[in-house]
Amino acid sequence: MGIKTILEYLTPDFHKGQQELAGVIRSLLFKSHPDIPESFDQGGDIFLEPLLFAYFTHPQRKAVWENSPGELLLRHEDAQDSALSKECPARLPFKITNASHPLLRRLFCEAGQVGELDGIATSKDLSSLENSWGLILRAYPEYAGLVEECVRRIVIFRASRPNSFAALSAHGAVFINASQGAGSIFFLEELLHQCGHVIFGAMTVRPERLFSVHPQTLLPGSNTPSGEPRTAYVVLHAIFTEMVMAEGFGRCLEMRLVEGDAQYELKGRLAYILQRYAEDLTDLLAQNIMSDAGLSLIEQLTEEFKRLASRHYEALRGVNLTGQPYVFDYSQFLRVNPLPGCSV
The missing domain is CATH 1.20.120 (Four Helix Bundle (Hemerythrin (Met), subunit A))
Structure with a gap:
């Protein structure tokens, strides 16, 4: 069975999972905040906003709500215009979000953060991210379609730990540790890998x-x-x-x-x-x-x-993978597999 067939096989579960997750967030939102106007409910997509998942899984969400504008946390348009977020290149389907966002910051601690956290994406990061997304669109369009349906935010950060990750507690967001690599091929792997976790999470609710x-x-x-x-x-x-x-x-x-x-x-x-x-x-x-x-x-x-x-x-x-750590290290790969025409 080819890869496209496997994705097709799992796509009905993906859509059911997305609908179920949106339904859970919708129910929680209107139950906990009955003062929210009915006009807010304009369809299921708004309830798949990662910040809403992060809010309802936050251990101190009442304090977060009181210390942050409610509109910022709930309204999709305002969240996109937030000073805590950064506009992504026009050709990317997701938003670049700062790791210091009050709803996302605690996820790094839960994932085992070690050392200082730098949550600002550089222009080189964004350029490489855009190039890698272009590769996926050309080479793997059926996968790109699923990414566009469920991944809404990318958080680029630098820290000793954690590795890049995705979490159901912020479903629809992907967190990429750019201290572990650079360039279009690094970001290609991260998009395939971490967006894959978001997709499979919806497929297997x-x-x-x-x-x-x-x-x-x-x-x-x-x-x-x-x-x-x-x-x-x-x-x-x-x-x-x-x-x-x-x-x-x-x-x-x-x-x-x-x-x-x-x-x-x-x-x-x-x-x-x-x-x-x-x-x-x-x-x-x-x-x-x-x-x-x-x-x-x-x-x-x-x-x-x-x-x-x-x-x-x-x-x-003939490829030699000797000495590779858990996360692929291209410099180590070059040490044991010198580029053709280059000496060690």
Whole structure:
């Protein structure tokens, strides 16, 4: 089954999930703030604003509400015009938002922030982000369509930790740690990866139907960079995003959308993510914890891995991934895979 077919297979669940999430936020909003005028309810899209998810999952939302203009938190137009936000390039479908926003700041602590947080996107960041989005539009339009439906905000930050992330507590927002890379290929991976988490989160709003155990069951031997075991659902999320990244990278290479050093970096990232894809599939399948619905999905993801690995075998033969950390490091890749014509 090809990647487009898998996305088509999951798209009905994606739309149902988006509708369910919007319904939850709508109910919470009108229940907690009955004074909001009915004219505010102009359709489901407003209830998929990431700031609303962040507000209703905030442990001190009453204080946040009292200290911030309610209109800023609730009205889509005002949120876009906020001084805490920065207008994104015209060709991007999402808004660039400052990490210091009062509703988003605590997410970094919850994700394990270490060191100072710099939440300002640079002009180079925005240029690279725009270029990477252009690559996705050309190489992977069916995936781009899903991104446009659910990703509304991008937060670019710099800190020692956390890694880039997406969280259901701010559904529709993606957080990219730009201290871990630069350039169009880095941002291409981040958009494929983190937007993939947002998409798969909507596709699997009820993850319990995919497992014969609780989705938060820890998997022994499948660890985070800090050494903590990952849950069954986290590993399934990883497999989906690894599939998306491998497909996106592969299409960009085959279509020769980038050249020179960027093409070489893309080749390294593709080899690395296929290795991670194989490892995560092995970890999850070894546990025998999937329901019938989950097994059906895993079988499709496994077939997709086989197709991608076979398709790119010749192009990636001889690539050395020695010394790669959990997050791909292009400088390390170059140390063991010097650019053709360059000495070590």
